[in-house]
Amino acid sequence: MSDRASDRVRTALGALELPNPVLTASGCGGTGRELAQFFDLTRLGAFVTTSVMPQARAGRPTPRVTETPSGLLTAMGLPGPGIETFLERDLPWLIEQDVRTIVSIAGNSVEEFGDLARRLRHVPGVAAIEVNVACPNVEDRGRMFGWHPSAAASVLRAVRAAARPGTPIFAKLAPDVTDIVGIALACVDAGADGLTLINTMDGMAIDPHTLRPALTGVSGGLSGPAIRPVAVRCVYQVHAALPSTPIIGVGGIATGLDALEFILAGASAVAVGTALFHDPAAGPRVLRELDEALAARRIGRLPDAVGLAHKPAGYVPPQVRPQEPEKEKL
Amino acid sequence: MSDTPVQTSATVLTVRQVQDYHAMTLVAPAIAERFRPGQFVAVAVGGEHTARLVRRCFGVHQVQSDYGGTVEVVFADTEPGTGWLAGRRARDQLDLLGPLGRPFRLPRDPVSCLLAAGGPGGAAVFALADTLVRRGCQVHFVLAGPSAKQVFGSRMAQRIGDTATVVTEDGSLGEKGTMSDVLPRVVQETGADVVYACGPTGLLRAVTRVAGEFGLPSQVSVEEFLQRTGACGIGVCMTCMLPLHGDDGVTRMVRACADGPVLRGDRVRWGDLGTIPFDALGAPRVLSVTEGGPK
Numbered sequence: 248m249s250d251r252a253s254d255r256v257r258t259a260l261g262a263l264e265l266p267n268p269v270l271t272a273s274g275c276g277g278t279g280r281e282l283a284q285f286f287d288l289t290r291l292g293a294f295v296t297t298s299v300m301p302q303a304r305a306g307r308p309t310p311r312v313t314e315t316p317s318g319l320l321t322a323m324g325l326p327g328p329g330i331e332t333f334l335e336r337d338l339p340w341l342i343e344q345d346v347r348t349i350v351s352i353a354g355n356s357v358e359e360f361g362d363l364a365r366r367l368r369h370v371p372g373v374a375a376i377e378v379n380v381a382c383p384n385v386e387d388r389g390r391m392f393g394w395h396p397s398a399a400a401s402v403l404r405a406v407r408a409a410a411r412p413g414t415p416i417f418a419k420l421a422p423d424v425t426d427i428v429g430i431a432l433a434c435v436d437a438g439a440d441g442l443t444l445i446n447t448m449d450g451m452a453i454d455p456h457t458l459r460p461a462l463t464g465v466s467g468g469l470s471g472p473a474i475r476p477v478a479v480r481c482v483y484q485v486h487a488a489l490p491s492t493p494i495i496g497v498g499g500i501a502t503g504l505d506a507l508e509f510i511l512a513g514a515s516a517v518a519v520g521t522a523l524f525h526d527p528a529a530g531p532r533v534l535r536e537l538d539e540a541l542a543a544r545r546i547g548r549l550p551d552a553v554g555l556a557h558k559p560a561g562y563v564p565p566q567v568r569p570q571e572p573e574k575e576k577l
Numbered sequence: 578m579s580d581t582p583v584q585t586s587a588t589v590l591t592v593r594q595v596q597d598y599h600a601m602t603l604v605a606p607a608i609a610e611r612f613r614p615g616q617f618v619a620v621a622v623g624g625e626h627t628a629r630l631v632r633r634c635f636g637v638h639q640v641q642s643d644y645g646g647t648v649e650v651v652f653a654d655t656e657p658g659t660g661w662l663a664g665r666r667a668r669d670q671l672d673l674l675g676p677l678g679r680p681f682r683l684p685r686d687p688v689s690c691l692l693a694a695g696g697p698g699g700a701a702v703f704a705l706a707d708t709l710v711r712r713g714c715q716v717h718f719v720l721a722g723p724s725a726k727q728v729f730g731s732r733m734a735q736r737i738g739d740t741a742t743v744v745t746e747d748g749s750l751g752e753k754g755t756m757s758d759v760l761p762r763v764v765q766e767t768g769a770d771v772v773y774a775c776g777p778t779g780l781l782r783a784v785t786r787v788a789g790e791f792g793l794p795s796q797v798s799v800e801e802f803l804q805r806t807g808a809c810g811i812g813v814c815m816t817c818m819l820p821l822h823g824d825d826g827v828t829r830m831v832r833a834c835a836d837g838p839v840l841r842g843d844r845v846r847w848g849d850l851g852t853i854p855f856d857a858l859g860a861p862r863v864l865s866v867t868e869g870g871p872k
Binding site: 310471 | 621654
C-alpha cells in the first residue's frame with residue numbers, strides 16, 4: 248500500500264476536515280520534532296500538542312512514571328514551556344512543516360483558560376483548540392474542572408468567548424466522574440464544538456521495595472490499553488446522547504482494530520497516546536491497519552462506520568456495501 | 578541524515594551471562610553505522626502484544642562490523658522486563674530504537690583520558706575507549722563495584738587501557754574501597770586531562786567532585802538514571818527529567834534521554850536529583866503539600 252492515505256479514511260470533526268482520523272494524543276508527542284525523526288508528521292490527521300499553560304512549568308519531581316499491566320501511571324504535573332515560548336519556538340516549527348495542529352490548553356483558573364484562547368486568537372495555523380479540563384482549579388481547592396458540569400462549562404464558555412469564532416473547540420474529559428454524559432452536555436451547551444474522550448483516569452501504585460507510593464505525585468493518571476474499555480464505553484455513551492457532536496476517541500489505541508472500535512462506538516477521529524512511548528511510528532501504522540480493516544469490512548467511507556455499533560445487528564447503512572457488486576457476476 | 582535514529586527489528590546473535598549481568602549482541606546494521614560512543618538504544622520488551630509499554634534504555638557497550646553491523650548491550654536482570662530480555666535466544670527478533678541521545682564529546686588532541694565506570698551501564702565506556710585509542714589518546718580505566726561479580730570488563734580494561742584500576746567495596750577484586758577513594762590518586766598518577774564516566778548516579782557525582790577538585794572537565798552519562806526514570810527513550814514522555822545548570826546560570830529541568838545521556842558533570846545538580854529545585858525554571862512558586870512541598 249502506498250504511503251498516501253486513501254480516500255476511504257477521510258473524515259471530518261464538524262467543520263474541520265481531515266485527510267485521515269489518526270491524531271496524536273496531547274502530552275504524548277513531545278514538541279513534534281522527536282517523532283518527526285521516525286515519520287513525516289503530515290501523515291497524521293493532526294498533531295495535538297502537549298497542554299500549554301500560561302507560564303513555564305517544571306512539573307513534578309521524578310519518578311513521574313511507573314509501568315502497570317498494559318498501562319502507564321504518570322504524574323507529570325503538566326510540565327511545559329509556557330505559552331510565550333510555545334508560540335515562539337514550538338508552534339512555528341509545526342506550522343513550517345505543514346502539520347495540521349490542534350493546540351491543547353490548560354489553566355488553573357477560568358481566567359487563565361480565557362487568556363490562553365485569546366493568545367491563540369490571531370495565531371495562524373491553529374486547526375482547533377483542545378481544552379484540557381482535567382486541571383486542578385486553584386480557585387476551588389484544587390478540584391478538577393472536569394469533575395463538575397458547571398465548572399467545565401464555565402471554562403468552555405470562557406474559551407469560546409475568547410477564541411477566534413471559526414476555530415473548533417474540543418473539550419477533553421476525564422472518565423472517572425459519576426456521569427460523563429452530563430459533563431459532555433454541559434460542555435457542548437457552553438460552546439464546545441466537539442469532545443475528546445478520554446483523558447487518563449486516576450490510579451495509584453505502591454513500590455514493594457521502597458514500601459512507598461511509586462510516584463512522587465502519589466496518585467497518577469492511568470493510560471494505555473488498560474483503560475481502553477473505559478474509553479470505548481465513554482465514547483459510546485456520549486455518542487448515544489449527542490449523536491451529532493464530533494468525538495475524538497482516545498485511550499489505549501495501539502492497533503488499527505482498536506481505532507475501529509472507537510469509530511464504531513461513535514468517534515470520528517482517534518488519538519494515539521501511550522502507544523507512542525512504546526512505538527514512535529504507531530500513528531502511521533494504526534492508520535494503515537485501520538485502512539486495511541475498513542477495506543476488509545467493505546466500508547467505503549470512514550464516516551459510514553462512525554457510531555455503527557449503535558445500530559441494531561444486521562443493519563447495514565446504505566453506503567456500506569460491497570465494493571464489487573456480486574450481482575454483476577450472475 | 579545519518580545522525581537521525583532508526584527503528585529497526587534486530588536479530589539476537591548471542592546472549593551471555595557475564596558475572597551478574599547479561600551481555601546481548603544484536604544484529605542492527607543501521608544502528609551500528611550511525612552509533613557514536615555514549616549513545617544508547619531503547620528496546621521494546623515482551624514481544625508483539627506486550628503488556629509492558631516502557632522501553633528499556635541501555636548504553637551500547639560496543640559495535641562491531643560483523644553481520645553487517647552489531648551492537649552489544651550489557652544489562653542486569655532486575656525486573657520482569659529485563660528478565661524477559663535475558664531469556665531471549667539467538668535468532669529472536671527485538672524492536673530497537675537507536676542510536677539515541679547525545680554522544681561523548683571527543684578531545685581534539687591526543688590527550689590522557691580517565692574512564693570511570695560502574696554497574697552494567699559502565700560497559701558503555703568501552704565503546705568510547707576504542708574511539709579514543711584510535712585517536713591516539715591515552716586511556717586509563719577505573720572500574721568500581723560492590724564486589725567482583727558487579728565489575729564488568731576488568732580484563733578487557735587491562736587489555737586495551739594504558740592502566741586499569743579496579744576497586745570493590747568488599748575487596749573481592751582489585752583494591753578495597755570506593756571510586757572516591759582511588760580516583761584522586763589515579764588522576765595524579767596518570768596525569769589525566771579529561772574524565773569520562775558512566776554508571777550509577779552516586780558514582781557520577783563522586784567522579785564529578787574529584788574532577789572538579791583537579792580542575793578537569795568531566796563528561797558523564799546518566800544512563801542509569803535514565804533507565805530508572807525514563808519510558809520512551811526519544812524525548813516525548815518527559816519523565817527522565819533532571820536539573821541542569823545552564824550557561825546563563827538558569828537551572829532547567831532537562832531530559833536525560835534527548836538532552837543527555839552525556840552531560841557535563843559540573844552542570845548536573847547532583848544533590849537535587851529527583852527534585853525540582855526551587856530556583857529551577859518553572860518551579861512551583863507556592864509549595865503546597867500536593868506539589869511536593871513541606872509535609
